[in-house]
Amino acid sequence: MTTLTQRSAIDDFTALGGSLQIAERDPRADPRTAVLSADGKHAELALHPDADGRVAEALIKTATTRLLWFRALGPDRDGWRRARRRWRLSISVAR
Structure with missing residues (x-):
């Protein structure tokens, strides 16, 4: 169940042309990373x-901010990596 603030975060991200996906389960992956x-x-x-x-x-909020910066200035040197025709960035939140 999503809360109102979660819904707002999702709406902000999708308004920028973003979509959310659930990654495949990997027991080594950290749930705080996307x-x-x-x-x-x-x-x-x-x-x-x-x-x-x-x-x-x-x-989602961090991704929205990073996407806005990406669209305004291009990929910065802070972790963006080229992956075919797209750019990829690993995002984490603190514990």
Whole structure:
């Protein structure tokens, strides 16, 4: 169940052409980490299936901010990596 603030975070991200995906379950993966893939028009945020609501909301808000910066200035040197025709960024939230 999503809360009102989670819904707002999702709406903000999708308004930028973003979509949310649930990543495949990997027992080694950290639920507090997500992968943002972006190009000039579209973006996709892959969330861990075990991420709780607060963590997911924080990851979506961070992804929205990073996507805005990406669209305004291009990929910065802060972790963006080229992946075929898109750029990828690993995003984490603090414990």
